[in-house]
Amino acid sequence: MRTPLTSIRGFSQTLLSSWDRIDDENKKKFIKIIEEQSNRLINLVENILTVSKANAGNIVMKKVFINASIKSIIPMFQEQYKNHKIVFIPQNDLPPARLDEDKFQQIMTNLIDNGCKYSPEGSIVTITTEAKGECIIVKVSDEGVGIKAEDADKLFKKFSRIENHLTSKAQGNGLGLYITKQLVENMNGMITFESEENKGTTFIVKFPVYNEEEVLKCSQKS
Ligand SMILES: Nc1ncnc2c1ncn2[C@@H]1O[C@H](COP(=O)(O)OP(=O)(O)O)[C@@H](O)[C@H]1O
Ligand SMILES: [Mg+2]
Structure with a gap:
């Protein structure tokens, strides 16, 4: 979980602190990474929530x-x-x-x-x-x-x-x-x-x- 968060934070910080020095292509690349890592994190959280509820039977058939x-x-x-x-x-x-x-x-x-x-x-x-x-x-x-x-x-x-x-x-x-x-x-x-x-x-x-x-x-x- 830490890896995607670290890279989301890292790329956000870089974008914020160096916005004027980064060209458009790289801005897009960094934002893409933030998006991908967010998706990864969402799946991961979903899985972790499932483990903690795995036997709770909250399944709707x-x-x-x-x-x-x-x-x-x-x-x-x-x-x-x-x-x-x-x-x-x-x-x-x-x-x-x-x-x-x-x-x-x-x-x-x-x-x-x-x-x-x-x-x-x-x-x-x-x-x-x-x-x-x-x-x-x-x-x-x-x-x-x-x-x-x-x-x-x-x-x-x-x-x-x-x-x-x-x-x-x-x-x-x-x-x-x-x-x-x-x-x-x-x-x-x-x-x-x-x-x-x-x-x-x-x-x-x-x-x-x-x-x-x-x-x-x-x-x-x-
Ligand atoms: N389609 C696949 N081809 C080869 N190895 C796989 C495949 N799916 C899963 N594995 C192996 O099984 C392990 C466990 O998979 P998984 O529980 O999804 O964990 P994770 O993907 O987080 O490593 C993986 O680390 C990988 O080594
Ligand atoms: Mg897997």
Whole structure:
């Protein structure tokens, strides 16, 4: 949390104290950094609040059309990660899911953010949706560093980060996937991943289809 704040304060101070000496291009660059770091801080605070409320059950399950929900947040990511291409391939006529939409977007934010952070500039992050039986499946794939099989257990633990040549460059605190898993499971879903080192990673999230009669669950076997 300190890193984004330090840079927001630093660039604001520089702009204020040296306004007349900085050319327009650099002013714009500094303000852009302040904007990016503010976004990062907002996501981080959102995640920290979730940890502190993780078991409080403040989840509001509703009928959510996932394709529209994903579509609405993609421009924000494309803006933040200009050097990646973010591609969304929705399944047509996808049935609605039973979800808390804010929490769903927080999940997507964490997964897309990771997909961009742990892959090289110029690569593609692909999001797909599909319905299968009583579950809606959302996949977030990247062409990045990948995750070693032996690190799989660490991944979803609180504050755990895994060393790779991008972790030192990418800001993070190891909370994202911990929270993501908790949120997914609190909404009767499940999360898994497939990965090949230096080829890429796909996170797979399943949520139950919305159904008037009964509350469905997506577990390992479905
Ligand atoms: N898409 C991905 N590709 C490769 N490694 C990943 C990916 N997503 C997560 N990781 C690894 O898992 C660790 C934990 O992720 P996360 O909980 O989101 O924490 P953070 O992003 O803050 O480091 C990361 O530090 C990274 O090493
Ligand atoms: Mg993360």
